[in-house]
Amino acid sequence: MKSLSMCVCCNTLSSATTVAVVCTVSTVSYTREVLDFHHPHQLKEGLECFSLDLPDQPETLEQILVDCRDTLKYGVRTGHPRFLNQLSSGLDVVGVAGEWLTSTANTNMFTYEVSPVFVLMEECLLKKMQSILGWSDDVGDGIFCPGGTISNLYSILVARYHFYPEVKTRGMGVLPQLALFTSEQSHYSVKKSAAVLGMGSENVFMVKCDESGKMIPAELESSIVTAKEKALVPFYVNATAGTTVYGAFDPLNAIADICQRYTLWMHVDAAWGGGLLMSDRHKMKLQGIERACSVTWNPHKMMGVPLQCSAILVKKRGLLQECNDFGAEYLFQTDKNYDVSYDTGDKSIQCGRHVDVFKLWLMWKAKGSEGFGSQVNKCLENAEYLYDQLQRRTDFELVLKNKPEHSNVCFWYIPPSLRGQPPGPDRDARLHQVAPRIKGRMMEKGSVMIGYQPLGDKVNFFRCVFSNPATQQEDIDFLLDEITRLGDI
Ligand code: ABU
Numbered sequence: 001m002k003s004l005s006m007c008v009c010c011n012t013l014s015s016a017t018t019v020a021v022v023c024t025v026s027t028v029s030y031t032r033e034v035l036d037f038h039h040p041h042q043l044k045e046g047l048e049c050f051s052l053d054l055p056d057q058p059e060t061l062e063q064i065l066v067d068c069r070d071t072l073k074y075g076v077r078t079g080h081p082r083f084l085n086q087l088s089s090g091l092d093v094v095g096v097a098g099e100w101l102t103s104t105a106n107t108n109m110f111t112y113e114v115s116p117v118f119v120l121m122e123e124c125l126l127k128k129m130q131s132i133l134g135w136s137d138d139v140g141d142g143i144f145c146p147g148g149t150i151s152n153l154y155s156i157l158v159a160r161y162h163f164y165p166e167v168k169t170r171g172m173g174v175l176p177q178l179a180l181f182t183s184e185q186s187h188y189s190v191k192k193s194a195a196v197l198g199m200g201s202e203n204v205f206m207v208k209c210d211e212s213g214k215m216i217p218a219e220l221e222s223s224i225v226t227a228k229e230k231a232l233v234p235f236y237v238n239a240t241a242g243t244t245v246y247g248a249f250d251p252l253n254a255i256a257d258i259c260q261r262y263t264l265w266m267h268v269d270a271a272w273g274g275g276l277l278m279s280d281r282h283k284m285k286l287q288g289i290e291r292a293c294s295v296t297w298n299p300h301k302m303m304g305v306p307l308q309c310s311a312i313l314v315k316k317r318g319l320l321q322e323c324n325d326f327g328a329e330y331l332f333q334t335d336k337n338y339d340v341s342y343d344t345g346d347k348s349i350q351c352g353r354h355v356d357v358f359k360l361w362l363m364w365k366a367k368g369s370e371g372f373g374s375q376v377n378k379c380l381e382n383a384e385y386l387y388d389q390l391q392r393r394t395d396f397e398l399v400l401k402n403k404p405e406h407s408n409v410c411f412w413y414i415p416p417s418l419r420g421q422p423p424g425p426d427r428d429a430r431l432h433q434v435a436p437r438i439k440g441r442m443m444e445k446g447s448v449m450i451g452y453q454p455l456g457d458k459v460n461f462f463r464c465v466f467s468n469p470a471t472q473q474e475d476i477d478f479l480l481d482e483i484t485r486l487g488d489i
Contacts, residue, residue, distance in 0.1 A: 033446030034083050035076045043074060050074065076449070081471040082478065085449040087244070087272050087301045090468035094366040095306040098359030109144075109353035110331060110345025112338060119342050122357045125364075129297060130313055132277050132369075134290030141320055142313040143347050144356045148271030149189035151296035151312035152238070156180065156193045157349070158294065158314055159236045159265035161323035168323065172198050179232035180204045181223055183215035183250060184456075185243045187269060203232060212400055213248030215239060221258050236265045241286050242273025242302075245455055245463055246399075247406025249273060252288025260291075268292040271310065273406060275302025275467075278372040282380060285405055299360050302379065302407075302467050303372050309356045320347040379466040383407040386464060386476050395419070395484055399461050407466040412459075413438060415487045432459035434487065441486040448475075448482050 044052060049063070050070035059067070077083060079091025105118075112119045122144060130140035145151055160167060166174045178199050182190040184206040191201040205227060208219040224234050237259050239250040252268060259266040268289050274297030276282040277289075289295060293315050300309040314320055325346035327334075332343050345353060364372070386409045390396045399410035413434055421427045435452035442448055451463045464479065 032077065032080075034080045034449050035443065035446045036074055037443045037446055038074060047074065079468070079470070081468060081475045082448040083468065084464050084466065084471070084479065085451050087465055087467055088298075088307055089465075090304040090470060092304045092306065092363060094363050095304065095359045098362040099306050101362075102355045102358045105355065105358075107355065108345075109355055109357075110343070110348075110351060112340075112342035112344075113336065115355065116342075118355045118357055119344055121361045122344070123342075125357055125361055126311065126313065128364075129311060133292075133295060133313065135313075135315060139315050139317060140313065141315075141317045141347075142311055143320060143344070144309065144311050144353075145348065145350075146354070146356075147308055147310050148187065148269070148296050148298050148301075149192065151271065151298070151310050152187065152189040152267070152269055153193040153196060154312040154320070154349070155238070155265075155267040155269075155294040155296065155314075156190075156197055156199075156236055158316075158319050158323050159267065160197065160199075162265060162293075162316065162319060163235050165322070176233040177231065178203060178236075179224075179227035179234045180236045180238070181207055181220055181227075181234065181264075182238040183207050183209050183213075183240055183243070185209050185213045185215075185246060185248060186238055186240045187244055187271070190238050190269075209248070212402060212405075213243050213246035215250040215255065217251060217254040217258060220255060224258070224262055224264075234262060234264055236267065238267045238269055239292070240273075241268050241270035241289060242276070242406050244272065245408065245453060246410060247272070247404060247408030247465070249285045249405055252286065252291065254288075256288050256291035265293045266291065267294045267296070269296045271296045271298040272301050274298065275372070275376050276380075276406070278303065278369060279376040279380075280373060281377055302376055303360075303363075304375060304467060304469065305360045305363060309360050324349055375469040378469040379407045379471075380404075382466040382471055382473070382476060383409050383464075385473055386466075386479075389476065389480060393480065396480065399458060409464045410461050411464075412461045413483050413487050428459045435460040435462050438483055438486045442482070445486070448479050450479065 038047065046052070049066050078086070078089050083089050107115050107118065109115050109118060109122070126142040127140070130142070145154060160178065164175055180190065180194055180199065180203060182204060191204045194204045195201045205223040207215050207223050210216055220237065227234050237255060239252055239255045241249050241252065256266055270286065270289065273286060274295070276285055295313045296310065297313065298310040299305040300307045327346060332340070332346055334340055345351070383404045387398070387404055390398050390409070390411050395414055397412045397414055399412065412431060415434055418427060418430060432454065439450070439452055442450070452460050453463060454460050
């Protein structure tokens with residue numbers, strides 16, 4: 001089969017003969033860096049033939065091509081196997097083709113009338129994802145939306161509507177003071193959504209986690225009791241399947257038991273961890289997800305779909321529509337010549353909605369479910385390899401002692417000046433500066449990219465995440481050697 005392949009080093013397309021297009025091309029010696037870093041003022045001032053200024057007169061075609069080349073040149077090569085900075089990475093050639101075709105179609109997801117094929121593809125993908133979650137055929141609904149934060153926001157919106165449908169028309173005055181629960185390691189979007197939806201971020205209870213970053217069910221229960229004692233009304237629990245920093249999986253069955261006991265809406269934020277459902281080896285880490293009332297799952301993370309591609313899945317069919325519909329008569333006429341239940345746009349809080357489904361559908365066709373499973377396995381093997389290497393080396397310290405559950409690996413680099421120094425505030429203060437300094441040097445050199453952050457009482461540490469199946473063990477060896485080189489300057 002003749003197919004296109006994307007060069008991860010220079011972002012160019014070329015023709016290649018392969019059996020199946022599965023993932024990005026990987027090479028061991030790279031001709032391009034991950035990035036060619038410039039400070040904002042340098043890019044704004046303009047570089048060589050590249051200027052951000054908008055002309056009054058049209059540019060030549062030659063200059064337009066230079067603009068395209070330079071846009072990639074001064075951007076970050078997120079498809080590079082050494083881009084380990086973000087949960088979304090990689091460059092899947094079928095996904096890119098899907099994105100191009102989507103732009104060529106240039107249509108809108110709101111009605112079947114203008115998106116007949118894409119609307120049916122969305123339905124087909126949502127059903128497939130629901131069956132992977134373990135939901136039965138007669139339940140389930142959902143919508144693709146712009147990212148995990150918005151998917152999580154939808155979960156709170158529909159949960160509130162489920163318990164208090166009159167809020168849609170009568171507003172906040174009909175509500176008691178509601179309380180939400182999420183782990184202290186969960187994504188900040190839960191607090192943000194509570195603020196956006198007028199519930200107040202202070203009414204989000206941050207439930208304590210164990211040392212590996214998992215929510216402690218007993219702490220959840222005692223937070224619920226505390227909220228009730230303060231005359232708040234608990235209604236929503238967010239459990240996380242794959243936390244952003246540690247990649248931890250909350251104990252979903254234990255949380256579901258508590259939600260059942262207190263009649264609370266259980267949402268699972270599987271934006272990051274949902275991809276593991278595609279792997280027979282790893283899907284058991286999400287046991288209990290079938291009991292959730294709603295789930296966020298971002299195929300643009302672990303499944304390598306080009307940004308953006310995020311789904312909110314809701315178990316109660318019809319709830320999204322009831323919660324959000326306003327039946328604008330210029331768009332959602334009820335006397336159309338087809339089954340208007342396929343005008344799915346009124347389920348959304350948006351009007352116009354980008355087509356995010358085609359690239360995922362096309363990739364699923366090209367890889368099959370098993371292909372996604374292999375990609376996930378490869379990324380988690382990379383994480384294990386990094387974990388093993390870190391254990392062997394004396395110049396690094398793991399943040400978590402146990403084998404990673406997801407592809408997140410967190411660690412400190414200990415520069416020679418700190419080796420042998422006893423633990424304490426002085427060492428912590430100095431260690432806190434190490435990761436940002438090395439990261440700065442990394443970016444200026446452009447050789448590799450990896451994230452860092454403090455967390456709880458832990459000073460800045462590196463977080464390496466693998467979601468690009470093109471990353472090889474050589475890249476991981478390079479990462480550690482490069483940190484050592486840059487850290488010892
Ligand atoms: N929660 C959005 C993705 C965060 C990250 O890439 O690290």
